[in-house]
Amino acid sequence: MNAATIFGLVASALVGVGLYGLVANPQPLRKILAFNVIGSGVFLLFGAIARRGAALGLGGDPVPQALLITGIVVAFSATALAVTVLLRLYEETGRTTLSSDAAPPPPRPEPPPQPDRIGA
Amino acid sequence: MMPDAFYVVPALLILALGVYTTVARDTFAATVGFIAYGLLLTVAWVQLQGVDIALTEAAIGGGLTGLLLVRASAKLRPTEGAARAERPGRPTRLLAAIMSGAVAAALALAVLALPDPAPTLAPEAIANIGPLGVGNPITAVLLAYRAMDTLLEAIVLLFVLIGVWSLAPDRAWGGRPGPRYNADPDGILAFIARVLPPIGIIVGVYIFWVGADAPGGKFQGATIIAAMWLLVMMAGLADAPPISRRLVRVLLVAGPVVFIAIGCAGVATAGAFLAYPDGWAKPLILVIEFALMPSLALTLGLIMAGAPERTEAP
Numbered sequence: 001m002n003a004a005t006i007f008g009l010v011a012s013a014l015v016g017v018g019l020y021g022l023v024a025n026p027q028p029l030r031k032i033l034a035f036n037v038i039g040s041g042v043f044l045l046f047g048a049i050a051r052r053g054a055a056l057g058l059g060g061d062p063v064p065q066a067l068l069i070t071g072i073v074v075a076f077s078a079t080a081l082a083v084t085v086l087l088r089l090y091e092e093t094g095r096t097t098l099s100s101d102a103a104p105p106p107p108r109p110e111p112p113p114q115p116d117r118i119g120a
Numbered sequence: 121m122m123p124d125a126f127y128v129v130p131a132l133l134i135l136a137l138g139v140y141t142t143v144a145r146d147t148f149a150a151t152v153g154f155i156a157y158g159l160l161l162t163v164a165w166v167q168l169q170g171v172d173i174a175l176t177e178a179a180i181g182g183g184l185t186g187l188l189l190v191r192a193s194a195k196l197r198p199t200e201g202a203a204r205a206e207r208p209g210r211p212t213r214l215l216a217a218i219m220s221g222a223v224a225a226a227l228a229l230a231v232l233a234l235p236d237p238a239p240t241l242a243p244e245a246i247a248n249i250g251p252l253g254v255g256n257p258i259t260a261v262l263l264a265y266r267a268m269d270t271l272l273e274a275i276v277l278l279f280v281l282i283g284v285w286s287l288a289p290d291r292a293w294g295g296r297p298g299p300r301y302n303a304d305p306d307g308i309l310a311f312i313a314r315v316l317p318p319i320g321i322i323v324g325v326y327i328f329w330v331g332a333d334a335p336g337g338k339f340q341g342a343t344i345i346a347a348m349w350l351l352v353m354m355a356g357l358a359d360a361p362p363i364s365r366r367l368v369r370v371l372l373v374a375g376p377v378v379f380i381a382i383g384c385a386g387v388a389t390a391g392a393f394l395a396y397p398d399g400w401a402k403p404l405i406l407v408i409e410f411a412l413m414p415s416l417a418l419t420l421g422l423i424m425a426g427a428p429e430r431t432e433a434p
Contacts, residue, residue, distance in 0.1 A: 003127045008231035010131040014138045016224025021142035023216035026206035051168045053240030059169025063241040066261035069176045070273045076180045077280040083192045088287045096199045
């Protein structure tokens with residue numbers, strides 16, 4: 001077994017782990033996280049395939065490697081947009097549930113604490 | 121057997137952290153796990169001979185995405201209790217596990233059945249690299265063979281920033297993104313935010329510059345510079361600019377506009393959109409890179425800063 005096969009197999013497992021997380025975790029943020037795990041699995045699989053295309057002294061096929069760089073940046077963009085939508089939803093409703101059962105909205109919450117404010 | 125262990129150990133650690141990120145009870149812990157996971161993936165990329173990808177993964181995949189998720193999970197902590205009650209029942213989870221396992225198994229079989237010898241475009245990439253004047257074949261792909269991808273990628277980032285801004289509440293439209301950070305001016309954070317940026321900016325520009333011939337490039341460099349800017353903002357040393365400021369908007373679109381203009385000029389001078397006339401490839405690639413880099417750094421920094429939350433007054 002070479003590096004490409006080993007990481008290819010781990011990549012397949014990561015796609016499975018991410019898919020499970022997407023279904024099993026109810027929090028939207030966990031779903032975004034799981035989506036990123038699936039994404040990194042797909043990237044790693046593609047990277048293993050790029051490694052197999054090594055030729056002429058290059059460590060891998062440069063075309064998929066370049067596409068991977070583009071892919072990682074686009075995955076970050078999508079994640080940033082999804083997280084911002086989620087934070088806005090929380091700001092508006094005080095909840096982040098995706099459940100379709102119409103639970104009564106909770107009383108307007110206190111302004112959410114901002115733990116990332118340093119030292120205040 | 122030794123070389124195998126060299127690959128198997130990081131591979132298993134990555135898998136273990138991927139599982140931890142998915143099953144950890146606490147969302148904050150899961151996001152911290154994701155950062156470690158991103159850093160370990162960097163090792164995997166180096167072992168797969170993709171040093172350019174390793175740099176991107178460390179800067180964007182683990183770094184920026186990780187920061188975004190950790191910050192969001194800290195903000196959303198009050199919703200954790202309610203979410204636990206929504207956890208699907210055991211039969212659903214079992215079914216999900218079986219289906220995901222089936223997908224993973226199918227992929228694994230495909231990995232084991234990959235054709236040998238593997239198809240590759242490396243010879244074509246190398247054969248045409250001479251006239252381009254760049255030594256790094258990945259840069260050649262990004263800015264010559266598949267320049268369209270890179271153009272669209274820069275525009276996707278811009279669209280995401282517009283999307284993020286459009287989520288601002290009406291009263292804050294045109295104002296400054298994120299909270300105003302007030303760190304202790306004599307504290308360690310403010311100290312680091314004064315000492316690190318000069319070094320970080322040099323590292324960022326270096327990674328950008330060597331991208332022509334060695335692993336690196338504008339996205340990786342721009343991310344490092346954006347990270348330095350975020351550090352300065354989070355230490356309270358500088359405030360985020362109001363998004364209605366004209367200079368900010370001009371800088372944001374300058375890179376893509378130059379890229380599109382050079383692309384259109386290619387129609388007249390070389391017969392195709394984004395084609396370079398003979399002998400002009402290297403200078404034009406440099407112009408595109410120099411124009412894109414500040415726009416990318418600003419776009420990434422502002423995406424991380426988030427939607428406007430305050431009116432324009434500081």
